[in-house]
Amino acid sequence: MSFYVQTQTMPFTEVLPLESGASLASYELAYETYGHLNENKSNAILICHALNASHHVAGEYAGQANSQGWWDNMIGPGKPVDTDRFFVIGVNNLGSCFGSTGPMQINAATQKPYGADFPVITVQDWVDAQERLVTQLGIENLLAVMGGSLGGMQVLAWSMRYPKRLKHAIVIASAPNLTAENIAFNEVARRAIVTDPDFHDGHYYEHGVIPKRGLRIARMIGHITYLSDDVMNTRFGRQLRRVSDASDPITKGAQDYLYSTLEVEFQIESYLRHQGDKFAEYFDANTYLLITRALDYFDPAKAYGGSLSEAMACIEAKFLVISFTTDWRFSPQRSQELVKALLDNHRQVSYVNIDAPHGHDAFLLEDPQYMRVVRSYFQHL
């Protein structure tokens, strides 16, 4: 059973200095809250979203079918993050395309959409903007900041940039930075978008077009990296899209190929094309570039000569770190680097490597052990 929620918007008129040296004169953040802030404002939990998600974390919109939030299995009344106890905040990141100020919005300076002129945003910038929202909501200290994947990087940034403002940091399926292979996949996706003739140097809004070809390719690449090899074989294997008569003893279940380079032949192709098509309908290309770049740039150890332990020395929060055995995008080893750096600093950290078949996507799915671990952690807060 779900519950109804509404999106709110908070305007900010104080200049936000960005890590790049640029700044945003004013901006808005879209957000949602679930549950009630208690009297001493000590039960607030901030949820940070990953690449294509938004502030709509839990609940659903009245009168809108299939409008559950992206982490609705995790957050809500009686769920692992129980909104009967906690006040949970979901916020859409700056530069995203779901309500917060981003490339699609009008630049007050030019009265045109920002497009490619929207400044490059980093994980640190997101966290700075989130901190202002939290402050505006009257919350001095967060009980926890929680996120998966890129959301986990924001949790890390919170714990280093505002060490006294959060008691618990929950980092799921994340990493202290991207590997060369991670950056490589992002780069191919970006090249697919920016070399689409409909990209128009990022000013496609003015041309009334959308670089959908590029967005489709970007999403298809992404999807391959979200799933494990095993789960792909289990779900799709070499199944052809057309289903033959399996009871026919002559073909022994073998199906004829179409012998085409252009048609959909295998189920996995159909699935990926569908994912690409869907994504190109709702996601903004400039946002895709900005968010993948924020991923690339995140590297807290960089300013400390590569020492993650030194970078994390300032941390005061207690950590729960979760990884998934079959996640090859952000492998368990990457989570273990975080755990090690925390232990180097004698910080309190719980770590679980969940044996789940689903790859990186597992952090969004309802694995019983995973849910139990999160529930148990929050029950003891």
Added chain:
Amino acid sequence: MSFYVQTQTMPFTEVLPLESGASLASYELAYETYGHLNENKSNAILICHALNASHHVAGEYAGQANSQGWWDNMIGPGKPVDTDRFFVIGVNNLGSCFGSTGPMQINAATQKPYGADFPVITVQDWVDAQERLVTQLGIENLLAVMGGSLGGMQVLAWSMRYPKRLKHAIVIASAPNLTAENIAFNEVARRAIVTDPDFHDGHYYEHGVIPKRGLRIARMIGHITYLSDDVMNTRFGRQLRRVSDASDPITKGAQDYLYSTLEVEFQIESYLRHQGDKFAEYFDANTYLLITRALDYFDPAKAYGGSLSEAMACIEAKFLVISFTTDWRFSPQRSQELVKALLDNHRQVSYVNIDAPHGHDAFLLEDPQYMRVVRSYFQHL
């Protein structure tokens, strides 16, 4: 020290029936030979190439710098496959773009380039065409057929389709079929090509353009899958393209980002873009579609209800199977499936899993253990 070689062309005028039901009325195959065929014609070795390679396997072209064949480290006088002893044949596959009949050539029926009308070719079709070349060269029995990756699939097809025509089958970094993930990567690459506006449904020759954007993306994706995560981190890691003054004590080796979504920031991006650019200059887009589809379709177990052991029951050749520990495109497990199916049939098989850091690319590189294994196998033939 290398040796000079020349490409030859063999015309065929007998109709070649294809697995799809289509046929080629006439065609040519480009090929090269190294070493000398002995008197009883018992020392011939056929080399099958992978995706972007050709008949130019070894040696170099007189007066042409950097023209070494793609397996020049493996094949030549005194090399693991010693052309002082063996007569080695390299052949360009049908549908390829390096001299054999393919989509770029004129279709006699229309007097225009085949383009997208070139029939879909399978691994079996390649092997049938190669068999005719071998016969034309006066060779009844091959001492060995050898190949890596897609080349290894051709070796498998040879051993099943012409079991009496080869004594040894050398299958390197290959697999009995593609996994869903393998097909997925191929599909994304193909979509990048066919959705490039310069593709013109495969008839871009007539429009005087080349779908280079798509080819670049396809190659970038391919390259990521050829390398291991480890070797990418070792070679590129998170290195920025611009090199800062590492002796500067203030930056502690940290370099400033450009803060751009479009510029090359990391070395890995520079490398991938370069690989993509190079590839788009020399490789044909229709060939890319054909060859990746041949990979997708290859599945000898399909006609036997999925039983590889049944499919391989007809094999008479002795096998050498080699895999590489860090190859995640065609993992060692896939080679082990082949070994198991051979053992199920009580066939003679040697198998080595080489501990090499380079991923799938390792089969082209000069790993000492790998070279030793191949040399030793051929020394005992």
